[in-house]
Amino acid sequence: MPDLTSRRALSLALSCAVLLIVSISVTVSIGPANVSLRDVYGIIGQHLGFGTSTAGRLADGIVWQLRLPRALLAALCGAGLALCGAMLQSLLRNPLADPFVLGVSSGASTGAVAVAVLGVGAGTLTLSSGAFLGAVLSFALMLALAYVAGGTPDRVILAGVACTQLFSALTSLIVLWSANAEQTRGVLFWLLGSLSGATWSDVAIATTVFGVGALVCLWYATTLDAFAFGPEAAAALGVAVGRTRIVLLLVTAVVTAALVSAAGAIGFVGLVLPHVARFLVGPRHTRLLPVTVLMGAVFMVWADTLARSAFGAREVPVGVVTALLGVPAFAILLARRRKQLA
Numbered sequence: 149m150p151d152l153t154s155r156r157a158l159s160l161a162l163s164c165a166v167l168l169i170v171s172i173s174v175t176v177s178i179g180p181a182n183v184s185l186r187d188v189y190g191i192i193g194q195h196l197g198f199g200t201s202t203a204g205r206l207a208d209g210i211v212w213q214l215r216l217p218r219a220l221l222a223a224l225c226g227a228g229l230a231l232c233g234a235m236l237q238s239l240l241r242n243p244l245a246d247p248f249v250l251g252v253s254s255g256a257s258t259g260a261v262a263v264a265v266l267g268v269g270a271g272t273l274t275l276s277s278g279a280f281l282g283a284v285l286s287f288a289l290m291l292a293l294a295y296v297a298g299g300t301p302d303r304v305i306l307a308g309v310a311c312t313q314l315f316s317a318l319t320s321l322i323v324l325w326s327a328n329a330e331q332t333r334g335v336l337f338w339l340l341g342s343l344s345g346a347t348w349s350d351v352a353i354a355t356t357v358f359g360v361g362a363l364v365c366l367w368y369a370t371t372l373d374a375f376a377f378g379p380e381a382a383a384a385l386g387v388a389v390g391r392t393r394i395v396l397l398l399v400t401a402v403v404t405a406a407l408v409s410a411a412g413a414i415g416f417v418g419l420v421l422p423h424v425a426r427f428l429v430g431p432r433h434t435r436l437l438p439v440t441v442l443m444g445a446v447f448m449v450w451a452d453t454l455a456r457s458a459f460g461a462r463e464v465p466v467g468v469v470t471a472l473l474g475v476p477a478f479a480i481l482l483a484r485r486r487k488q489l490a
Contacts, residue, residue, distance in 0.1 A: 259280070
């Protein structure tokens, strides 16, 4: 018989799954052009081969080509970033670790800016592919620095901080030196996170990368429980500490790179959501990871909806919304943690 915490985790996961489906359906209907929920379901059903829709071609284009892929990409980004945050916090035994601690985000930003402003790739590289290549380069440099420094978790974090500062400086240098006002505005919007250009190809790539990454992370869920007692204790329990750390760091870096290349740098999701899930279902990773993924997906769907609709005709970067929501939530978590330790 499952214990009370396991039953609560299962109930919470199922509730979040239902809430995610409802959230995507509702948010797709929200926007300057009103589309009823009935038309939303009809349009989706028609494209999936279930009956025909009575909605017009304009509504069909808005739902199927614009809002639905954007909502799905938001869910994938929230789920993936939250998953990577939970993995890194456990793997590095640092509650402040998040997907960007590896320097992946800053490397992606440099790659994207190099393509958009400097024209690197001579038209053969898109903004997303440039961002992905920059993220991979940054991660490789971080691994090299961490290896030279000893390869311990604290050295990995320090190497990530160094790479973050390096590539952030390179991004700023490129923008200040070469970009015009229009390019600067576009780059700034991307750097703060934006899902406005979401396409079905972005959704397909993000789904594939996230799906493979999630399966690998779930495979190592029980192994991560051993890391809670430290690398020495994990090794004593038969865990190949070095290999496991490299595999999971690589997986989180690839997932983060793919998501950042599609949506830009979106902060606080990977930092805050794992703590919320851990508070609700405990630290055991077979419970923690599914709940974290689903909570991250729901959070990002609504954060993106606020970003594109809460400020009238002016859309704001979704990273701004996640920060505005994430900082108070993190402060509340810190306060509750202090009371528990008192």
